Amino acid sequence: MNGYGGSILRVDLNSGTISRQPTPAALARDFVGGRGFGLYFLTREVPVHADPLGSENKLIISSGPLSGMLIPGGGKCDWTTKSPLTGGYADASMGGHFTAEMKYAGVDSIILEGISPKPVYLFIDDRKVELRDATSLWGKGAIDVEVSLKKQYGEEYQIAAIGPGGENQVLYACINHDYGRQAGRGGVGAVMGSKLLKAIVVHGTQSIPVADLDAYRQAGMALYKACKDSDGLKDWTRYGTTIVVSWCDEVGALPTRNFSAGSFEGGKTLYGPVMREQIVVTDKGCFGCPCPCGKYSRMKRYGTQVEGPEYETIGMLGSNLGISDIQDVAQANLLCDDLGIDSISTGGCIAWAIECYEKGLLSKTDVDGLDLRFGNAEAVFAAIKLIATRQGKLGVLLSEGVKRAAQKVGNGSEKFAIQIKGMEQSAYATHNATAMLVSYMTCDVGAHHNRAWAITYDLQVGRDRVAPDKVARVIWLQNFRPMFDVLGACRLQWVELGIDRDLYMPALEAITGIRRSWEDLEKVGERIWNLARLYWQREIEDFGRDWDLPAPRFYEDPPTTGVTAGQITRFEDVQRLLDMYYEQRGWDANGAPTAETLERLNLTVVPN
Amino acid sequence: MTATLRLVGPLKEYANGRSELVVPSGLSVRQTLVGLGIPPEVVALVVVNEEQQNKDYILQEQDVVRVLAVIGGG
Numbered sequence: 001m002n003g004y005g006g007s008i009l010r011v012d013l014n015s016g017t018i019s020r021q022p023t024p025a026a027l028a029r030d031f032v033g034g035r036g037f038g039l040y041f042l043t044r045e046v047p048v049h050a051d052p053l054g055s056e057n058k059l060i061i062s063s064g065p066l067s068g069m070l071i072p073g074g075g076k077c078d079w080t081t082k083s084p085l086t087g088g089y090a091d092a093s094m095g096g097h098f099t100a101e102m103k104y105a106g107v108d109s110i111i112l113e114g115i116s117p118k119p120v121y122l123f124i125d126d127r128k129v130e131l132r133d134a135t136s137l138w139g140k141g142a143i144d145v146e147v148s149l150k151k152q153y154g155e156e157y158q159i160a161a162i163g164p165g166g167e168n169q170v171l172y173a174c175i176n177h178d179y180g181r182q183a184g185r186g187g188v189g190a191v192m193g194s195k196l197l198k199a200i201v202v203h204g205t206q207s208i209p210v211a212d213l214d215a216y217r218q219a220g221m222a223l224y225k226a227c228k229d230s231d232g233l234k235d236w237t238r239y240g241t242t243i244v245v246s247w248c249d250e251v252g253a254l255p256t257r258n259f260s261a262g263s264f265e266g267g268k269t270l271y272g273p274v275m276r277e278q279i280v281v282t283d284k285g286c287f288g289c290p291c292p293c294g295k296y297s298r299m300k301r302y303g304t305q306v307e308g309p310e311y312e313t314i315g316m317l318g319s320n321l322g323i324s325d326i327q328d329v330a331q332a333n334l335l336c337d338d339l340g341i342d343s344i345s346t347g348g349c350i351a352w353a354i355e356c357y358e359k360g361l362l363s364k365t366d367v368d369g370l371d372l373r374f375g376n377a378e379a380v381f382a383a384i385k386l387i388a389t390r391q392g393k394l395g396v397l398l399s400e401g402v403k404r405a406a407q408k409v410g411n412g413s414e415k416f417a418i419q420i421k422g423m424e425q426s427a428y429a430t431h432n433a434t435a436m437l438v439s440y441m442t443c444d445v446g447a448h449h450n451r452a453w454a455i456t457y458d459l460q461v462g463r464d465r466v467a468p469d470k471v472a473r474v475i476w477l478q479n480f481r482p483m484f485d486v487l488g489a490c491r492l493q494w495v496e497l498g499i500d501r502d503l504y505m506p507a508l509e510a511i512t513g514i515r516r517s518w519e520d521l522e523k524v525g526e527r528i529w530n531l532a533r534l535y536w537q538r539e540i541e542d543f544g545r546d547w548d549l550p551a552p553r554f555y556e557d558p559p560t561t562g563v564t565a566g567q568i569t570r571f572e573d574v575q576r577l578l579d580m581y582y583e584q585r586g587w588d589a590n591g592a593p594t595a596e597t598l599e600r601l602n603l604t605v606v607p608n
Numbered sequence: 609m610t611a612t613l614r615l616v617g618p619l620k621e622y623a624n625g626r627s628e629l630v631v632p633s634g635l636s637v638r639q640t641l642v643g644l645g646i647p648p649e650v651v652a653l654v655v656v657n658e659e660q661q662n663k664d665y666i667l668q669e670q671d672v673v674r675v676l677a678v679i680g681g682g
Contacts (some may be wrong), residue, residue: 498617
């Protein structure tokens with residue numbers, strides 16, 4: 001099949017049985033790839049109410065038709081599972097080079113099921129697929145494992161691995177790849193750890209069939225030329241996502257001390273140019289990318305190096321923890337990567353614990369004797385290690401995410417547990433940015449930013465406005481942006497370099513032989529969005545409107561400092577936003593897709 | 609007494625698709641943006657003669673200024 005690796009690889013870890021089936025053409029037509037494939041298999045194959053960390057849950061890794069192709073940013077793959085953190089749908093996108101090798105090995109999706117009787121890693125080398133003993137790797141950091149396996153097999157072999165966080169099933173454990181890229185959110189690493197699967201090694205040499213080679217070359221070159229000609233290329237290459245730090249600080253969106261404010265008095269030392277000057281050694285790109293936004297940094301004080309930190313990590317492990325030294329943030333980043341826990345959720349959990357400690361809701365004994373205060377980097381490093389190893393009272397408490405931790409501690413701590421649907425909110429303070437707030441509230445995995453990054457729209461049209469156009473903007477972004485995760489390509493080239501999105505369509509047609517338009521793909525995106533909603537409803541008995549509410553901090557607790565001092569979104573406006581959103585989506589007042597909506601989207605039965 | 613202002617990405621929409629404008633020197637970047645109808649808060653990065661500056665920087669003659677918005681996030 002043009003544009004695809006051609007097979008679905010199924011690995012039963014219970015029995016060690018490995019099989020391949022051809023990728024169904026109807027699946028490619030209806031769900032395209034990546035996140036679409038993942039949700040399709042999750043919905044069809046994982047039993048209702050399966051234990052996320054049990055044998056019935058599956059971890060599905062999928063590439064898309066643009067993955068591994070000569071398309072700017074064709075290095076994305078998607079990891080889908082039932083989330084142990086939220087109990088709902090989890091989907092994490094990962095850059096790097098893994099997806100290209102996977103596709104060159106002829107694989108569109110890897111479906112991992114069951115639980116291995118002993119630690120193993122999956123070895124894929126073209127048609128050769130084996131489970132190999134990982135006893136000697138168990139307990140090692142994810143970066144150490146990658147170094148070790150690359151040494152054994154060679155640099156052309158791509159590795160995805162979990163660290164101790166995944167082994168210990170920390171509910172927001174991540175999967176690490178290419179030393180500093182992650183499938184980060186929702187606990188995909190915990191699911192991999194629950195299966196006793198330490199790593200995946202992949203290498204392939206097969207060609208991907210394309211429908212029209214000349215047209216593919218031309219369309220690919222047009223995309224690369226557009227990137228090269230972009231005025232934004234120089235700055236995005238120089239600073240990557242750290243461009244956002246100073247801007248967020250200026251507009252009051254930089255999470256500060258557990259989202260109690262949106263501007264940080266120590267923020268300037270975290271800005272992109274400061275980081276570039278102080279710690280960045282070189283730039284790093286993913287497969288086929290002309291805009292290497294990743295940064296390798298060296299922390300001289302610690303004698304260490306890391307890929308990063310990215311904006312999200314600077315926000316969540318820097319300002320949100322009151323830390324203003326970029327070397328400290330980068331060191332915390334390294335610990336999270338190697339230990340294999342999501343830096344966003346980790347920052348959210350520790351910030352909440354610090355606030356609890358400072359308010360007297362956690363005692364010195366509860367925090368294992370740490371001087372757990374905002375700005376104390378050493379205490380943060382210690383807390384990260386406790387979480388990843390599930391040691392100490394603090395490590396055990398925080399390893400299950402901030403929602404569960406707050407339910408245990410109580411005493412009002414739920415109000416400043418910054419999460420939605422059980423997922424810790426990523427690094428945008430939304431006290432007064434109503435489109436971004438509704439984006440977080442309705443995101444299909446929990447409080448994550450990348451589906452609909454609408455905060456610029458807030459600033460363009462009035463940040464406190466509560467109006468249908470804001471909701472419409474969020475819905476359009478939610479339908480459209482995740483399609484990059486379906487196609488298997490990075491969205492940065494479109495969204496930040498500003499290249500014309502229509503340039504992708506000739507490439508997609510030349511590769512697959514099927515003419516599609518963005519309007520067509522947005523319909524696929526809408527269908528996927530609604531199917532994810534159905535998944536949440538299916539798995540969680542009381543799922544509904546209350547699950548879409550933000551942390552009370554954003555409607556009850558205005559910042560006292562910074563440019564958003566005194567500003568919140570009133571609770572009645574939060575509810576109005578939801579009303580508008582449900583109406584525009586074609587959902588009922590409790591957030592369930594109506595029968596008419598399901599019929600329009602051909603979702604009245606589980607897709608097959 | 610002019611400087612050159614380059615608008616990157618979506619900021620071009622504020623200038624009818626044009627990416628390069630000649631603007632008076634002597635004003636701050638912020639004042640210049642307001643004069644062009646560009647909300648200063650949507651601009652994430654100001655680079656003057658290849659050095660990052662803040663929006664209160666006063667434009668000098670023959671400065672080449674690049675302003676960049678973010679629409680995708682971190």
